[in-house]
Amino acid sequence: GAxxxxxxxxxxxxxxxxxxxxxxxxxxxxxxxxxRQSLGQGLEFLIYFxxxxxxxxxxxxxxxxxxxxxxxxxxxxxxxxxxxxxxxVYLCASSLGLGEAETQYFGPGTRLLVL
Amino acid sequence: EDQVTQSPEALRLQxxxxxxxxxxxxxxxxxxxFWYRQDPGKGPEFLFTLYSAGEEKEKxxxxxxxTKKESFLHITAPKPEDxxxxxxxxxxxxxxxxxxxxGNQVVVIP
Numbered sequence: 001g002a003x004x005x006x007x008x009x010x011x012x013x014x015x016x017x018x019x020x021x022x023x024x025x026x027x028x029x030x031x032x033x034x035x036r037q038s039l040g041q042g043l044e045f046l047i048y049f050x051x052x053x054x055x056x057x058x059x060x061x062x063x064x065x066x067x068x069x070x071x072x073x074x075x076x077x078x079x080x081x082x083x084x085x086x087x088x089v090y091l092c093a094s095s096l097g098l099g100e101a102e103t104q105y106f107g108p109g110t111r112l113l114v115l
Numbered sequence: 116e117d118q119v120t121q122s123p124e125a126l127r128l129q130x131x132x133x134x135x136x137x138x139x140x141x142x143x144x145x146x147x148x149f150w151y152r153q154d155p156g157k158g159p160e161f162l163f164t165l166y167s168a169g170e171e172k173e174k175x176x177x178x179x180x181x182t183k184k185e186s187f188l189h190i191t192a193p194k195p196e197d198x199x200x201x202x203x204x205x206x207x208x209x210x211x212x213x214x215x216x217x218g219n220q221v222v223v224i225p
Contacts, residue, residue, distance in 0.1 A: 004158075031211065042119070042215040043159075043202070050211070059212065091158055101147025101166060101206050104213060106158035 002026070004107035006092050012113045013082055021077045021110045025094030032075050033095075033104060034067060038088040046090075049075065050097055082114045117142045117207050121216035128193050128223050136188040136219040138203030148186050149213060150179050151202040159202055162188075193223045 005024040013019050025032050034046040045059040049069045060066070064082075069075040079086055089111050093104040118141040128134055140148065147166050151159035163172045165181040172179050176197060178189040188201055200220045204213040 033212065035213075035215075040217070042217040043204070043213070045212040045214070048211055056210075056212070101164060103149070103161050103164060105161060106151075108156075108158045 004092055004094050004105055006090075006107040006110050008110060009108065010111045010113075012115065014115050015084060016081055018078065018080045019082055019112065021079075021090050021112070023075045023077070023092030023094075023107060025073065025075070025092070026105060028096070029094035029105075030072065030097030031095040031102070031104075032069060033093040034075070034077050035091045035093065036088045037091060037109070043091065046077070079112075082112075084114050087112055087114045117205055117210075117214040119203055119205055119214055119216035121201075121203050121219050123219065124217065125220040126222070128190070128221065130194060130223055130225050131192050133189070133191045133193070136190070136201055136221070138186040138188070138216055139184060140186070140203075140205050142205050142207035142214070144208045146206045146208075148181055149204045149206070150186070150188055151204065153200045153202055153218070162201075188219075190221070193221075195223045195225050197221065198223045 007022045030051045032049045035043045047067045048056040064080045067077045089109040091109045093106045095102040095104045120139045122137045150162040153159045163179040168183045176191045180187045200218040202218045204215045
């Protein structure tokens with residue numbers, strides 16, 4: 001079946017602009033995660049959604065970052081007033097949401113470049 | 116805070132030259148240790164999950180093992196198509212998030 005999809009694949013923006021990144025999880029997966037991968041760094045957790053529960057936002061680096069998940073499926077990560085240090089690959093992952101230590105399946109990522 | 120350290124950072128192998136990648140972790144209450152493969156410009160691709168010390172899993176030329184402090188990914192007789200960055204991640208405590216190491220970049224030369 002279809003895997004996790006993300007759009008756009010690449011995004012170039014100017015400092016100070018807002019950007020929206022989209023994630024479509026695997027059908028039937030109730031858990032959705034956002035991570036950030038910066039050059040030379042490991043993947044960094046941003047936010048986690050599970051069903052109708054309140055999201056775990058503990059990894060968001062500043063209040064310029066927000067995310068929502070509509071209808072328990074598609075998620076949008078929004079970065080307001082982008083800064084150059086926001087340049088990174090933003091990865092979305094999903095899992096079944098049934099229990100512990102589930103496999104998280106990743107999308108191809110959105111490569112964000114802030115000029 | 117969960118810590119994951121991978122070594123070596125980069126590794127060049129001749130085709131057929133077996134080697135091992137190390138992932139050391141410090142966590143409270145390990146729930147699972149994950150290995151992923153990442154090719155340039157792509158998202159991580161799942162390889163293995165290990166849950167408890169002593170567990171081993173194999174897939175083609177790859178074998179993953181787990182102790183209470185570290186995991187090894189053994190690559191036996193590698194081929195050029197095994198060239199990739201291998202990522203180790205842990206899930207621990209009450210968190211569902213994964214904590215990743217920085218990866219092992221492997222290049223297999225024909």
